[in-house]
Amino acid sequence: MADVNVSTASSRLPGPEPDRPGSSGPTFDLIELLFFAYRDFIGDADEVLAEIGFGRAHHRVLHFVNRHPGMRVADLLDVLKITKQSLGRVLRELVDDGYVVQKAGPADRRQRLLYLTSKGEALARDLATLQTRRLARALTECGPGARVTIRRFLVAMIDTEAREEVERLIARADRAVRNRTR
Amino acid sequence: MADVNVSTASSRLPGPEPDRPGSSGPTFDLIELLFFAYRDFIGDADEVLAEIGFGRAHHRVLHFVNRHPGMRVADLLDVLKITKQSLGRVLRELVDDGYVVQKAGPADRRQRLLYLTSKGEALARDLATLQTRRLARALTECGPGARVTIRRFLVAMIDTEAREEVERLIARADRAVRNRTR
DNA sequence: CCTAATATGTCAATATGGCTGACGTAAACG
DNA sequence: CGTTTACGTCAGCCATATTGACATATTAGG
Numbered sequence: 001m002a003d004v005n006v007s008t009a010s011s012r013l014p015g016p017e018p019d020r021p022g023s024s025g026p027t028f029d030l031i032e033l034l035f036f037a038y039r040d041f042i043g044d045a046d047e048v049l050a051e052i053g054f055g056r057a058h059h060r061v062l063h064f065v066n067r068h069p070g071m072r073v074a075d076l077l078d079v080l081k082i083t084k085q086s087l088g089r090v091l092r093e094l095v096d097d098g099y100v101v102q103k104a105g106p107a108d109r110r111q112r113l114l115y116l117t118s119k120g121e122a123l124a125r126d127l128a129t130l131q132t133r134r135l136a137r138a139l140t141e142c143g144p145g146a147r148v149t150i151r152r153f154l155v156a157m158i159d160t161e162a163r164e165e166v167e168r169l170i171a172r173a174d175r176a177v178r179n180r181t182r
Numbered sequence: 183m184a185d186v187n188v189s190t191a192s193s194r195l196p197g198p199e200p201d202r203p204g205s206s207g208p209t210f211d212l213i214e215l216l217f218f219a220y221r222d223f224i225g226d227a228d229e230v231l232a233e234i235g236f237g238r239a240h241h242r243v244l245h246f247v248n249r250h251p252g253m254r255v256a257d258l259l260d261v262l263k264i265t266k267q268s269l270g271r272v273l274r275e276l277v278d279d280g281y282v283v284q285k286a287g288p289a290d291r292r293q294r295l296l297y298l299t300s301k302g303e304a305l306a307r308d309l310a311t312l313q314t315r316r317l318a319r320a321l322t323e324c325g326p327g328a329r330v331t332i333r334r335f336l337v338a339m340i341d342t343e344a345r346e347e348v349e350r351l352i353a354r355a356d357r358a359v360r361n362r363t364r
Numbered sequence: 365c366c367t368a369a370t371a372t373g374t375c376a377a378t379a380t381g382g383c384t385g386a387c388g389t390a391a392a393c394g
Numbered sequence: 395c396g397t398t399t400a401c402g403t404c405a406g407c408c409a410t411a412t413t414g415a416c417a418t419a420t421t422a423g424g
Contacts, residue, residue: 033352084402292419292420368422388402391400
């Protein structure tokens with residue numbers, strides 16, 4: 001893999017050379033801020049989840065099923081990029097506890113399309129509210145127009161190969177929400 | 183290519199509608215983008231780390247010790263917000279493999295001040311380079327001025343109680359780096 | 365000086381959330 | 395038919411986190 005070359009190539013001694021890639025560069029503080037920001041962003045929901053014995057894995061499933069009612073298990077695996085064995089455990093707990101239901105696909109009955117129960121929707125809404133609140137607060141502090149910049153930045157941070165799919169995913173979910181609330 | 187779609191997508195109106203009361207909120211897409219952006223941001227380093235049998239925990243320690251040479255174990259625990267038992271294992275591996283050294287504090291000899299070896303610095307630099315490169319690319323795509331907005335956003339996402347400490351941490355590290363490279 | 369507090373390390377047990385490999389079952393497809 | 399697809403599941407492993415208890419050195423205070 002190309003990363004091996006990176007590792008060996010830059011194994012020179014650290015010195016006061018002017019072109020040190022890690023030297024406070026213009027983005028070094030952003031690395032740390034991203035770490036702290038993401039930790040706190042996730043932390044809100046973690047507390048709620050811990051109370052009912054769930055973790056982040058459950059949150060991710062709740063979130064995406066909520067955004068994409070009727071999505072297939074395979075789709076979820078693709079989005080989360082985990083194995084079906086890993087997902088299986090989490091999904092079973094969510095189903096057993098009455099947060100998620102699975103219905104056979106109308107056209108292809110092998111599919112187990114995923115939906116949230118009202119209980120699941122309530123939890124997903126609570127979690128989303130916490131994160132939305134933090135985001136809204138942050139956006140307010142950044143002033144108007146910041147949203148567009150920040151959205152563009154987040155997209156630009158995603159692997160170029162994955163961007164298109166992510167954008168499609170979001171657009172499709174937004175369309176679904178529009179239909180539901182119409 | 184994908185970039186065309188991205189630019190058209192992000193020049194569109196973001197989200198369903200800018201401000202819709204009672205809906206899933208205008209920040210819903212940002213929740214997902216943050217998830218994907220952070221995953222890919224971390225993913226670069228994960229690959230390198232996996233090759234030498236390390237994980238994210240090692241990365242975090244490398245990063246902060248690199249930024250704060252001579253920091254105490256207690257400081258690290260405070261920053262990472264994990265238990266010393268968890269840190270212990272990771273730290274031992276890093277020391278055993280020659281990435282980190284511990285020296286007794288000059289004033290208080292109970293302290294084991296943490297430093298990177300040149301080997302540790304090389305690895306930390308490699309990892310930082312990957313993340314810095316992604317960040318720099320993303321900032322470029324966002325145009326000039328975006329950096330300020332994004333930095334402000336990331337700070338605003340941090341718990342208000344923790345912000346001051348984080349800002350101090352970053353400022354101190356930047357100062358240290360400036361002194362080292364002078 | 366002795367005791368208490370501090371900084372750190374470590375042992376043991378446990379949980380979560382990933383992973384691989386192998387196998388089963390039902391349904392669709394050709 | 396037989397093959398492929400969509401999904402589930404069993405068994406075991408690994409990484410990272412947790413709590414609780416205890417050990418050791420060193421500093422600080424009455």
